[in-house]
Amino acid sequence: MQTVVSILANAGGVGKTTLAVHIAYEMSRRNFSVALFDLDPQRSLDVFCGLSAAEPSNTTTHVFAKSFQGSYPLIACWSNPKIEVCQGHPTLTEVANDLVIRKRGEYVLADRLKLHRLKHDLVILDCPATLGMLNVNALAASTHVLVPVQLEMKSIAGAAELVEWCINTSEELQLEPRPPILGFVPSMYDERRAIHKTYLQQLPVIAEELQIKVYPKVRDSSEFKNASANGLPLQKYRPAHQAAKDFQEIADDLSTLIKQKNKK
Ligand SMILES: Nc1ncnc2c1ncn2[C@@H]1O[C@H](COP(=O)(O)OP(=O)(O)OP(=O)(O)O)[C@@H](O)[C@H]1O
Ligand SMILES: [Mg+2]
Numbered sequence: 001m002q003t004v005v006s007i008l009a010n011a012g013g014v015g016k017t018t019l020a021v022h023i024a025y026e027m028s029r030r031n032f033s034v035a036l037f038d039l040d041p042q043r044s045l046d047v048f049c050g051l052s053a054a055e056p057s058n059t060t061t062h063v064f065a066k067s068f069q070g071s072y073p074l075i076a077c078w079s080n081p082k083i084e085v086c087q088g089h090p091t092l093t094e095v096a097n098d099l100v101i102r103k104r105g106e107y108v109l110a111d112r113l114k115l116h117r118l119k120h121d122l123v124i125l126d127c128p129a130t131l132g133m134l135n136v137n138a139l140a141a142s143t144h145v146l147v148p149v150q151l152e153m154k155s156i157a158g159a160a161e162l163v164e165w166c167i168n169t170s171e172e173l174q175l176e177p178r179p180p181i182l183g184f185v186p187s188m189y190d191e192r193r194a195i196h197k198t199y200l201q202q203l204p205v206i207a208e209e210l211q212i213k214v215y216p217k218v219r220d221s222s223e224f225k226n227a228s229a230n231g232l233p234l235q236k237y238r239p240a241h242q243a244a245k246d247f248q249e250i251a252d253d254l255s256t257l258i259k260q261k262n263k264k
Contacts, residue, residue: 004123006138012129015148015187020126025233026251028082032121038088040128050231059089070116099133110141142179151199183213190220218246
């Protein structure tokens with residue numbers, strides 16, 4: 001089975017899409033091919049990838065359609081042949097509602113990726129903030145989960161709840177194997193804020209109880225906003241920027257996982 005990573009959090013604006021695009025780019029630099037799916041009706045990936053809005057038939061909505069025959073509407077991104085994007089669309093909200101009453105509604109995406117296997121080394125699923133049917137589908141389709149955690153009380157508590165949600169949902173869906181959480185990724189770390197320092201020290205304690213790894217922090221920088229406003233990842237927008245290196249350990253782990261899978 002290919003490596004499929006869901007970027008999940010049960011809070012908005014914690015850095016899910018930022019993590020998704022920067023990992024995608026980092027992996028492409030290591031010569032892995034990546035398919036990046038936008039499961040968010042807000043279609044944030046369009047902005048982050050500098051893409052104009054697509055018709056529903058050219059988006060993730062189509063992948064969930066009953067008529068889907070295996071032709072994923074993937075389009076090239078950042079003139080990088082290693083990265084392709086399946087764009088999001090507001091109609092994903094209706095898709096989510098429909099999945100509730102559909103047979104195997106929780107497993108549609110997993111079934112698609114299994115029956116119509118993509119050639120890419122890595123599939124990244126950028127998920128919406130609410131833990132509805134789209135996120136259940138993402139979890140069921142995933143081999144691994146990554147959880148960005150903002151260094152705020154609400155987000156840290158939310159991350160612990162998310163871990164519980166992943167465990168319970170995996171159990172209910174009888175996922176075999178259950179997709180492990182690869183790690184928490186502290187996001188938007190601002191060293192000038194004392195509370196961020198405090199929470200950054202506390203996070204490993206909470207994570208250890210949950211037996212989850214904590215990745216190095218992604219620092220807060222307005223250049224992330226400038227990069228995404230220009231439809232680019234930071235590594236491409238400001239290659240020399242220190243924060244452009246903040247995703248390397250995650251990419252190291254994903255590279256190892258993919259190489260191990262390829263060996264089998
Ligand atoms: N490390 C960072 N430093 C500064 N700004 C950041 C950083 N990471 C993300 N941002 C900005 O914060 C905002 C929210 O980030 P992002 O869209 O990645 O979060 P999200 O969890 O995907 O949000 P949503 O729940 O809306 O999908 C964006 O404007 C983004 O550019
Ligand atoms: Mg997002």
